[in-house]
Amino acid sequence: MDFKNWKLRNKMLIPTILITILVAFGAGYIIDKQQRELAVNQARRTAQAIAEQIKADRRVYTEKVIMKLKADGIEFQPSDMGHLDGPKAIPLPASFVHLTSDLVNRAGFHQADLLSLWNINPNKKYRDTFEKDALEALSRHPDEAQEEITTTEYKRVTADVAQTQLCVNCHNNHEASPRKDFRLNDVMGGLVITLPMKDPFQNARDNATFLTFSLVGAFMLILAIINLIQWRFVSRPLLDLEKAADRISMGELDAPVEVHNDDEIGSLGKAFERMRVSLQQVMKRME
Numbered sequence: 001m002d003f004k005n006w007k008l009r010n011k012m013l014i015p016t017i018l019i020t021i022l023v024a025f026g027a028g029y030i031i032d033k034q035q036r037e038l039a040v041n042q043a044r045r046t047a048q049a050i051a052e053q054i055k056a057d058r059r060v061y062t063e064k065v066i067m068k069l070k071a072d073g074i075e076f077q078p079s080d081m082g083h084l085d086g087p088k089a090i091p092l093p094a095s096f097v098h099l100t101s102d103l104v105n106r107a108g109f110h111q112a113d114l115l116s117l118w119n120i121n122p123n124k125k126y127r128d129t130f131e132k133d134a135l136e137a138l139s140r141h142p143d144e145a146q147e148e149i150t151t152t153e154y155k156r157v158t159a160d161v162a163q164t165q166l167c168v169n170c171h172n173n174h175e176a177s178p179r180k181d182f183r184l185n186d187v188m189g190g191l192v193i194t195l196p197m198k199d200p201f202q203n204a205r206d207n208a209t210f211l212t213f214s215l216v217g218a219f220m221l222i223l224a225i226i227n228l229i230q231w232r233f234v235s236r237p238l239l240d241l242e243k244a245a246d247r248i249s250m251g252e253l254d255a256p257v258e259v260h261n262d263d264e265i266g267s268l269g270k271a272f273e274r275m276r277v278s279l280q281q282v283m284k285r286m287e
Contacts, residue, residue, distance in 0.1 A: 009235050013227060020219040028212035035204035043154040043200065044147070046110075047193040051158050054097060054112060054191060062093045062164055070166070078170055092170055094160075097191075098124070110196075114160060116189030118179040120171070124189075131157065131192060139187045146190075152198050160189040237265045244272055253280040 006014075069076050069090075079089040091099060094114055098121070101112040117135050119125045126132040134146035134157040142159035149155075162168045162184055171188060172180045182188060237260075244257045253276055259269040 008238070009227070009230065012230055013223075016223055016226075020216065020223065023219070024212055024216045027215050028208060031211050032205060032208035035208050036201060039197065039200040039204045040149055040154060043195045043197060044156065047147075047154065047156040047195055050110060050112060050193050051156070051191050054101070057100065058093050058097050059163060061096050062166065066090070066093065066166060067164070078166075093167060094120075094189075108196075111192075111194040113192045113194075114189060115192055116160070118171075118177065119189070120174055120176045130155065131190075134192075135190045138190050142187050150197070151201065152196065154195045154197050156193045157190040158193075159187045160191050162186050162188050233261070233263070234265065237261070237269070241265070241269055241272055244269075244276075248272070248276055248279065253283065 066078065075088055077086060077089045078092045079086060079095070083089055084091060084095070097112075097114045101114070105111050105113075113124070115124050115126055115131060115135065117126070117132075117139065126135055130146075130148045134148075137144065137146055138157065138159040142161060145159075146157040147155065162171075162182055165184055167188070168182045168184055168186070171177050171182050241257070244255075247255060257269055257273040257276055259266050259273065
């Protein structure tokens with residue numbers, strides 16, 4: 001049916017519903033995207049905070065434990081993960097990070113790993129293509145953190161830099177080290193922080209769904225109010241005028257056309273009433 005032949009009520013109602021649906025889908029997409037971005041930004045800030053905490057712990061351990069023992073002349077043997085049971089053995093700074101990270105990783109809130117292209121510990125090599133590419137990129141540009149976002153996790157890799165000569169000497173002199181030419185401030189590996197994103201993304205999706213349906217509900221409520229007003233003050237008065245016009249066309253000129261308002265429809269009703277009166281007078285003169 002041609003739109004111009006639709007009932008006035010349908011002309012207002014149907015396009016408004018269609019526009020509401022389109023707006024709801026568009027708003028839902030935008031809201032979902034924004035909620036996901038908020039979740040990623042929160043994960044990014046959390047990963048940065050965890051990385052800074054680990055770096056601070058490692059620096060304090062290096063300066064206040066390792067270096068202090070050395071300065072005080074206390075005999076000790078910096079050891080990697082596989083040799084900590086030996087006499088006078090204490091963890092290397094990297095091993096200290098591994099030990100504390102392993103404890104935290106078991107809690108399941110996040111994963112922290114110190115990986116390297118030149119790993120001494122065989123279990124601390126890159127585990128996938130992203131980690132390999134990230135470690136290679138950090139070796140060239142230490143200040144450019146690398147990140148990967150999937151549907152299930154957020155992964156951030158920052159450079160692990162040789163902060164003290166002790167770290168350099170330990171790695172260069174270690175028999176299992178594949179590289180022996182490290183210098184101070186060289187990139188020795190990368191600190192990998194992994195955060196689970198399945199629940200944050202699901203929460204983002206739930207928030208987007210809730211906000212979208214709330215928006216649709218608000219539009220529908222407004223539409224219902226507009227429709228009620230339109231029926232009460234437009235459609236119903238027009239139907240009353242239609243009935244009055246039918247009565248006049250049938251020669252029923254005694255019943256006045258009732259007018260209850262002073263708007264445009266009220267003016268039209270008054271015009272109908274004037275027409276009825278005029279026709280009534282003409283009919284009387286003809287009689």
